[in-house]
Amino acid sequence: MSTTPSPLLQADGVTMRFGGLTAVDGVDLTVGEGEIVGLIGPNGAGKTTFFNCLTGLYVPTDGSVRFAGAALPPRPARVTRAGVARTFQNIRLFANMSARENVIVGRHTRTGAGLFSALAHGPRHRREERESQERARELLDFVGLGGQAGLLARNLSYGAQRRLEIARALASEPRLLLLDEPTAGMNPQETAETEELVRSVRARGVAVLVIEHDMRFIMNLCDRVAVLVQGAKLIEGAPAEVQADERVVEAYLGAPDDEDDHPAAAPIHLEKQEKTV
Numbered sequence: 352m353s354t355t356p357s358p359l360l361q362a363d364g365v366t367m368r369f370g371g372l373t374a375v376d377g378v379d380l381t382v383g384e385g386e387i388v389g390l391i392g393p394n395g396a397g398k399t400t401f402f403n404c405l406t407g408l409y410v411p412t413d414g415s416v417r418f419a420g421a422a423l424p425p426r427p428a429r430v431t432r433a434g435v436a437r438t439f440q441n442i443r444l445f446a447n448m449s450a451r452e453n454v455i456v457g458r459h460t461r462t463g464a465g466l467f468s469a470l471a472h473g474p475r476h477r478r479e480e481r482e483s484q485e486r487a488r489e490l491l492d493f494v495g496l497g498g499q500a501g502l503l504a505r506n507l508s509y510g511a512q513r514r515l516e517i518a519r520a521l522a523s524e525p526r527l528l529l530l531d532e533p534t535a536g537m538n539p540q541e542t543a544e545t546e547e548l549v550r551s552v553r554a555r556g557v558a559v560l561v562i563e564h565d566m567r568f569i570m571n572l573c574d575r576v577a578v579l580v581q582g583a584k585l586i587e588g589a590p591a592e593v594q595a596d597e598r599v600v601e602a603y604l605g606a607p608d609d610e611d612d613h614p615a616a617a618p619i620h621l622e623k624q625e626k627t628v
């Protein structure tokens with residue numbers, strides 16, 4: 352009897368309520384080994400809240416999250432140790448630490464040395480530190496920041512800071528990387544570079560779940576796309592199938608009743624307004 356391998360990530364009926372507001376409503380989603388899956392939806396659809404449920408920042412009101420066949424404990428540090436890393440919508444780097452130090456801090460969940468020790472270079476962890484230095488060098492090269500390892504994070508360009516966040520997330524040696532709007536605020540050149548970088552991440556054997564409003568990025572990159580609307584999953588499928596689905600267009604532009612506001616001839620922009628980061 353053949354058995355289908357279980358997906359790397361399996362979210363079943365994940366629900367998150369804040370008082371009377373259901374921000375995430377019974378969402379099922381899987382990500383398989385080596386997949387790149389996109390999560391899209393209008394502003395306020397519940398995408399980041401869903402990420403927070405996956406990564407232990409929120410304990411879902413209902414539903415379950417399994418990773419590599421085991422229940423994922425709703426504690427951020429344990430989620431990271433289990434093999435799930437993430438970046439955030441707004442850059443969260445240590446601005447006054449070098450690029451190299453930021454990556455080394457990202458590795459502390461793997462070495463077990465702890466944040467304080469990673470910062471203080473405690474004597475008990477010299478060997479691990481040497482390995483961390485080597486690993487940081489490799490990861491900074493990987494994201495194209497090998498020549499800027501010694502620069503303070505705050506002195507890096509915006510695009511470089513975004514790449515550094517990915518290097519830092521990879522430092523925990525995840526099997527799944529969650530990216531929350533990795534191209535927000537980027538110019539087209541930086542967006543294209545990020546697309547290539549995400550492909551390279553997958554080539555390292557790391558699966559990716561990515562929230563993004565830039566539809567070109569999503570359509571070029573993803574194997575599968577899920578659409579959230581008002582907390583619930585509206586549709587999931589291949590990028591072209593999702594992009595062509597009328598319900599998706601309606602979700603972004605409003606129902607046909609609103610046609611006066613959105614004439615049929617108007618171009619469809621699924622990208623949201625840029626944020627100041």
Ligand SMILES: Nc1ncnc2c1ncn2[C@@H]1O[C@H](COP(=O)(O)OP(=O)(O)OP(=O)(O)O)[C@@H](O)[C@H]1O
Nearest residue numbers: 369372374392393394395396397398399400401440
């Ligand atoms: N901690 C919270 N307490 C109360 N309401 C919240 C909280 N976090 C999110 N929400 C609400 O949940 C809903 C979903 O928000 P969320 O940020 O997850 O959407 P999103 O799809 O990521 O939006 P965007 O694309 O604008 O980032 C929103 O109505 C938001 O106001």
